[in-house]
Amino acid sequence: MIIVIAVFFMIISFAVSSRLKGKFRKYSKTPISSNMSGKEIAEKMLQDNGIYDVQVVSVPGKLTDHYNPTNKTVNLSPEVYSGRNAAAAAVSSHECGHAVQHAKAYSMLEFRSALVPVQAVSARIINFIFIASLFGGFFLFSAFPMDLVLMVIIGAYTVFTLFAFVTLPVEFDASKRALAWISSTGVVNSQEHEQAKDALNWAAMTYVVAAIGSLVTLLYYVSIFLGNRD
Numbered sequence: 697m698i699i700v701i702a703v704f705f706m707i708i709s710f711a712v713s714s715r716l717k718g719k720f721r722k723y724s725k726t727p728i729s730s731n732m733s734g735k736e737i738a739e740k741m742l743q744d745n746g747i748y749d750v751q752v753v754s755v756p757g758k759l760t761d762h763y764n765p766t767n768k769t770v771n772l773s774p775e776v777y778s779g780r781n782a783a784a785a786a787v788s789s790h791e792c793g794h795a796v797q798h799a800k801a802y803s804m805l806e807f808r809s810a811l812v813p814v815q816a817v818s819a820r821i822i823n824f825i826f827i828a829s830l831f832g833g834f835f836l837f838s839a840f841p842m843d844l845v846l847m848v849i850i851g852a853y854t855v856f857t858l859f860a861f862v863t864l865p866v867e868f869d870a871s872k873r874a875l876a877w878i879s880s881t882g883v884v885n886s887q888e889h890e891q892a893k894d895a896l897n898w899a900a901m902t903y904v905v906a907a908i909g910s911l912v913t914l915l916y917y918v919s920i921f922l923g924n925r926d
Contacts, residue, residue, distance in 0.1 A: 701916060705909035712905055716898040720759070723783035723891045724775060730883050734776040734788035741792040741877055742770070750795045752788075754778075761787050763794035765809065770795055782884065786892035789878050790899075793870030802869065808862045815859050818852035825849060846921040853914040860907035867903050871896040 732740070738752040750768045754777040755761075761772050776787045797805040825845060875893055878884045884892060 701909075701912055705905065705912070709902065709905050709909070712898070712901045716895075716902060717759070719895050719898050720783045720787075723786070723895050724779060724781050726782045726888065726891055727780055728782055728785055728883065728888050729885050731780050732785070732883060734772050734779050734784035737785055737878070737883055738770050738772065738788040738792050740881070740883075741789055741874075742795060744877070744881065745792075745796050745799065747795055747799050750799075752777075761791050763791045763798070765794075765798050765805075768795070768798075782888045782891040783895055785878055785884055785888065786874065786895045789874035789883070789892075790870050790896055793873040793877075794866075796873055797866065797870060802866070804862060804865045804869070808859065808866055811855065811859045811862065815855055818855040821848060822852045843921065846917060850914065850917050850921060853910065853917060857907070857910040857914045860903070860910045863903055864900075864907055867900055871900060 735752050735754075742748070742750050742752070750770060752770045752772065754774055755771040757773055758775065759773065761776055763770050770788070770791045772788055772791065776784045778784075794805070796802075825848065871893075875889065875896065878892060879886075879889050
């Protein structure tokens, strides 16, 4: 059953990811009226929000854009960093939205950051259990009761699910800040704004799918645990 769930959400995730890439390809061909590059947009948004200790840098790859709160950098892929189009405007301003959240101590971002080390530990535990069950399931379940193993798995997936759902308001809020700013400052016109909004909506869908997938997996293991207790 868990394999069926995993395959189902892999297919959904692939479909959403493909749609997202298609949107970005389309909007990467749409020059914006302000003719600003992603780097310029990011730097202006940071300055307009009174943020002067965050650096905008280029990183290799595609869709590798992210904000790093540890070293305070807005990392933009080459296409976004140098791009002067609706897609670049959407991504660069979105990542700066996270920088603004960080500067303003946005509660959900702080909560998600606090969950990062807990999630990392949970991931290592899950990997150990799955590897142990694959290559030495007999020894694993002879050494530990099935209910105990299931409780550990449920605990780990509870962390994964919580992290995934906390990520949603963080991502939606960053997009909201970005879209409001690029519109109010004239970085994009009304048509370009709609394109940027569409691109960010599809980017958000990847997080929605991940959150639902994590929740379904958690409920699956909970149902097994409850079934064993009957």
